[in-house]
Amino acid sequence: MTRLRLLTAGESHGRQLTAVLEGCPAGLTISTAQIDEDLGRRQGGYGRGARQTIESDRAEIMGGVRYGRTTGAPIALTVANRDADNWGDVLAVEAPDDPRSVAEPVLVPRPGHADLGGALLYDLHDIRDVIERASARETAARVACGAVAKLLLATVGCRVVSHVVAVGGERASALPLRLDDVERVEADPLRCADAAASARMRVAVDTAQEAGDTLGGVVEVLAFGYPPGVGSYVQGDRRLESALAAAVFTVPAIKGVEFGLGFAAAGLPGSQVQDALEHDADTGYVRRTDNAGGIEGGISTGEAIVVRAAMKPIATLRNPLRSVQMGTHQAVESRFERSDVCAVPAAGVVLEAVLALALADAALERFGGATVAELRAAVDAYRAHCLSR
Numbered sequence: 001m002t003r004l005r006l007l008t009a010g011e012s013h014g015r016q017l018t019a020v021l022e023g024c025p026a027g028l029t030i031s032t033a034q035i036d037e038d039l040g041r042r043q044g045g046y047g048r049g050a051r052q053t054i055e056s057d058r059a060e061i062m063g064g065v066r067y068g069r070t071t072g073a074p075i076a077l078t079v080a081n082r083d084a085d086n087w088g089d090v091l092a093v094e095a096p097d098d099p100r101s102v103a104e105p106v107l108v109p110r111p112g113h114a115d116l117g118g119a120l121l122y123d124l125h126d127i128r129d130v131i132e133r134a135s136a137r138e139t140a141a142r143v144a145c146g147a148v149a150k151l152l153l154a155t156v157g158c159r160v161v162s163h164v165v166a167v168g169g170e171r172a173s174a175l176p177l178r179l180d181d182v183e184r185v186e187a188d189p190l191r192c193a194d195a196a197a198s199a200r201m202r203v204a205v206d207t208a209q210e211a212g213d214t215l216g217g218v219v220e221v222l223a224f225g226y227p228p229g230v231g232s233y234v235q236g237d238r239r240l241e242s243a244l245a246a247a248v249f250t251v252p253a254i255k256g257v258e259f260g261l262g263f264a265a266a267g268l269p270g271s272q273v274q275d276a277l278e279h280d281a282d283t284g285y286v287r288r289t290d291n292a293g294g295i296e297g298g299i300s301t302g303e304a305i306v307v308r309a310a311m312k313p314i315a316t317l318r319n320p321l322r323s324v325q326m327g328t329h330q331a332v333e334s335r336f337e338r339s340d341v342c343a344v345p346a347a348g349v350v351l352e353a354v355l356a357l358a359l360a361d362a363a364l365e366r367f368g369g370a371t372v373a374e375l376r377a378a379v380d381a382y383r384a385h386c387l388s389r
């Protein structure tokens with residue numbers, strides 16, 4: 001991100017997560033209710049663990065917003081970790097006076113997590129230091145800032161949504177999602193548009209849970225109404241897919257990304273993949289299909305941007321994997337830390353956030369604007385230019 005800059009800090013069971021989002025234009029109406037709604041959506045979904053019932057996340061804005069509108073200053077916000085109360089002094093900033101009060105160190109790395117790599121990289125004795133920051137709890141701070149990015153995108157007519165298209169081996173029917181479907185998606189426990197597939201997915205989650213196992217899946221994120229003309233073909237790193245793919249891979253457990261038809265395009269003849277062009281006097285150049293996923297030649301086309309991301313199964317297993325105790329090198333069973341069985345619906349909300357931030361950043365780079373009014377005017381002018389050509 002170049003125009004928008006985001007940093008987060010905080011541990012999973014520390015007092016709070018903290019985020020600073022810099023570069024948001026002035027004059028954006030901020031609704032904390034909308035931020036909290038996305039925080040709540042991130043906590044939901046069939047297959048999540050006990051922690052989500054302990055906490056009901058709320059964002060507190062600490063800077064950059066006055067009387068409900070952004071001022072152009074960095075937006076600072078916090079999300080309290082209500083679970084921190086249950087963790088006593090385990091994450092205390094000051095070392096305890098009595099060394100006997102120091103928490104028992106975690107010495108057994110969990111396979112599939114940052115535990116071993118982090119302990120070696122930062123030369124940490126207690127793997128707790130890794131677990132706390134590598135945890136996907138951090139994504140709550142990014143979901144809060146992503147909600148701000150969504151509000152900004154809404155000012156130029158763009159809406160970012162997501163739905164679950166696969167969990168384990170169960171897939172939803174491949175119908176393209178429309179904005180009309182979103183309410184149904186949000187009402188579904190797996191955030192899936194296909195009710196029959198959702199029922200099969202729930203059975204798969206239950207079966208995995210009974211077996212002490214976990215599941216991953218695939219999420220599709222769509223950005224409707226994103227302005228055309230963002231990104232470029234002139235250098236590889238200016239291609240819009242490049243920024244969006246990088247954003248997708250900032251989310252823990254995401255191992256694959258596709259745009260439009262994605263991997264399926266590789267097995268089809270070109271005649272079934274490219275989107276033919278038409279011209280409509282009212283709307284200008286249109287494509288009746290969107291196999292390209294809203295991006296051609298690295299530039300947004302004005303059609304819906306379609307990104308799919310594959311999430312690996314949750315790494316923490318109730319039936320423990322083999323591991324090795326650090327220091328003694330003794331073969332031991334991995335530890336079980338409270339965990340989700342399937343977090344694919346939640347990952348969809350996180351992916352919406354990181355993609356909204358990347359899309360807002362790219363739009364700001366392209367159209368500029370210290371204020372929302374300037375940004376909107378530049379987007380409107382470009383849309384009019386496209387209609388006139």
Ligand SMILES: Cc1cc2nc3c(=O)[nH]c(=O)nc-3n(C[C@H](O)[C@H](O)[C@H](O)COP(=O)(O)O)c2cc1C
Pocket residue numbers: 049112113114134135136139251252253254312314315316338339340341343346347350
């Ligand atoms: C929303 C969300 C929730 C997650 N919840 C858990 C969880 O409860 N237990 C777990 O082991 N991993 C969970 N993960 C995945 C881990 O954070 C991730 O696999 C781990 O940090 C290792 O990173 P890597 O898979 O990218 O290598 C979650 C990921 C996301 C996006």
